[in-house]
Amino acid sequence: MDRTDLTLVLAIAQHGSLTATAEALQMAPSAVTKRLARLEAELGLLLFQRTTRRVAATLEGELLCDRARLLLAEFEALEQSLQERKSEASGLIRLAATLGFGRIWLAPVLAEFQALHPAIQIQLQLCEHLPDLAAEGFDGAVWLWSPGPQRSSVWTARKLAGNQRVLVASPAYVRKHGLPATPEDLAQHNCLIVRENGRQFDTWQLQSVRGARSKGSTLAVQRVRVQGLLSSNSGEVVRDWCLQGRGVMLRSLWDVQAHLASGKLVRLLPQYAMLDADIQWLAPYRPQTPKRVRLLIDCLAEKFRNEPWRPVAKAPT
DSSP: OOHHHHHHHHHHHHHSSHHHHHHHHTOOHHHHHHHHHHHHHHHTSOOEEEOSSOEEEOHHHHHHHHHHHHHHHHHHHHHHHHHHHHSOOOEEEEEEEEHHHIIIIIHHHHHHHHHHOTTEEEEEEEESSOOOTTTTTOSEEEEEEOOSTTOOTTEEEEEEEOOOEEEEEOHHHHHHHOOOSSGGGGGGSBBOEEEETTEEOOEEEEEEOTTHHHHSOOOOOEEEEOBOSOEESOHHHHHHHHHTTSOBEEEEHHHHHHHHHHTSSEEESTTEEBOOOEEEEEEEOOSSOOHHHHHHHHHHHHHHTTOTTSOOOOOOO
């Protein structure tokens, strides 16, 4: 049995007629009949029941068809992979990403990647809400996302980096209002609140992160209801208010690390963070991912796996 036999069996099952199969495969009807008879003789099995009106697969024929589909798909994937190895990665990659992470961290990596692969074109769309990637023709998205009950078999996901939302304030705010000693103390502070789609995110879910990276575990979530005089649907506006000393903010570490390093912001309750959504590669499921997209995913995973926005621990002197 060879690949042409598998193609023949599937064509017969699809068309339900030896004559129609011959037309589809551009073969003489007698050649189709002879090849099927030879295959059945080799296997010692009847694969199709023949009547004057229709050809129908037997149980053995259905089993062979199921396996034939898988084998032919693997043949096609192998050939495509081998062909890609001979050629330079090329073509268009369409990406979606969140506004902040896409602008600050993703865009520079994409520029470097494109310079290494000049035959690849990249279109990056920054947006507030995850689009329907398959319907809108995106190859994938880089998104802050937590796989949960909403995860579906029509999606593929790969974690690129962990994400922590941390508590920060300006030095001026700290001098005036002091440092919170516990998460519960936040209820007494002026907190800057983000609003999205009419919903206020005024319940902050904090976990202890002391030793979490080395032990792979965290303590129970502490939910703190906060309040404040300023709120906005723009995270950048909230960050600007925080820099001006207007209150305490809960913000992704990748977004505020530069301000922490410069001293414009200080971290509050550094043993706590909100660990709600990692940075993920999301894509519609496809049986064979193009070479250009595979190269990009590997590049992103390599660039972000060590979370370059994390502060570097100083060596003891």
